[in-house]
Amino acid sequence: MLPIRSPLSRSLVAVASRPSQTTAVRLCTCMTARRGLSVYRPPVRANAVVTPVVAKSMGVRTYIKKADEVEPLxxxxxxxxxxxxxxxxxxxxxxxxxxxxxxxxxxxxxxxxxxxxxxxxxxxxxxxxxxxxxxxxxxxxxxxxxxxxxxxxxxxxxxxxxxxxxxxxxxxxxxxxxxxxxxxxxxxxx
Missing domain, CATH: 3.40.250.10 (Rhodanese-like domain)
Structure with missing residues (x-):
């Protein structure tokens, strides 16, 4: 995981990368994101596969999971x-x-x-x-x-x-x- 600052806001963007997969989750300071998650989909190359990442807020810390770590629906x-x-x-x-x-x-x-x-x-x-x-x-x-x-x-x-x-x-x-x-x-x- 690479935490980086978003140029558009004061929110933190966490990026998970693999050779052909890139995903980013924007963790906003808004009420909804504190209780759930807000997904930011970055521009992706035509042959790239985007894998969702789930962020769950637990108190002041935020934990990011890769899609294969999230229980299936x-x-x-x-x-x-x-x-x-x-x-x-x-x-x-x-x-x-x-x-x-x-x-x-x-x-x-x-x-x-x-x-x-x-x-x-x-x-x-x-x-x-x-x-x-x-x-x-x-x-x-x-x-x-x-x-x-x-x-x-x-x-x-x-x-x-x-x-x-x-x-x-x-x-x-x-x-x-x-x-x-x-x-x-x-x-x-x-």
């Missing part, structure tokens, strides 16, 4: 999501993290909730009242299983990791997300 398939969509259960929720304008273009998995990741990455750290004020429905309890979905699976995977760092232990990622759902059900893609 549970991954669910179309069949599992379809079953959950057809038979909604308050203890198992599908969370779509796409932005509202994306949902207007294509639609949403039936019986899922929308918690936009890009505009509300701190959602899972909010109090129950703040969460309900912002999204219009009650915040799921920490023992609820959350299955995260987006367009292709990348934002859903990130949101699942953030929810996990907020105390939700039972999280999963729908790897194919909306593109897989649309391919299997005939729904429109955008």
């Amino acid at each position: 549970k991954v669910v398939t179309f069949e599992e999501v379809k079953k959950l969509s057809d038979n909604p259960d308050p203890k198992r929720l599908i969370v779509d993290v796409r932005e509202p304008h994306e949902l207007q273009k294509s639609g949403i998995i039936p019986n899922s909730i929308n918690v936009p990741f890009s505009t509300a990455p701190d959602a899972w750290f909010l109090s129950a009242d703040s969460f309900e004020d912002r999204f219009g429905f009650s915040k799921p309890s920490e023992d609820t299983e959350l299955v995260f979905s987006c367009k292709a699976g990348i934002r859903g995977n990130s949101a699942a990791r953030i929810a996990k760092s907020a105390g939700y232990e039972n999280v999963a990622s729908y790897e194919g997300s909306w593109l897989d759902w649309a391919r299997n059900t005939g729904a429109p893609t955008y």
Whole structure:
């Protein structure tokens, strides 16, 4: 690990390098980053492979882990999501993290909730009242299983990791997300 100072702010940038892999995590001084993480993706050569690095704040120290040191997320398939969509259960929720304008273009998995990741990455750290004020429905309890979905699976995977760092232990990622759902059900893609 090579700690370096970011020229854009007073935040610390930690860079992990291997022969063809480069990753950087920006540790901001903002409230969200103190509780979770903020990922900075540097410009990468065309043939480079970017590996995510997770930073977890423990008091005043910050520990950085390489992606292969981070425990893997549970991954669910179309069949599992379809079953959950057809038979909604308050203890198992599908969370779509796409932005509202994306949902207007294509639609949403039936019986899922929308918690936009890009505009509300701190959602899972909010109090129950703040969460309900912002999204219009009650915040799921920490023992609820959350299955995260987006367009292709990348934002859903990130949101699942953030929810996990907020105390939700039972999280999963729908790897194919909306593109897989649309391919299997005939729904429109955008």
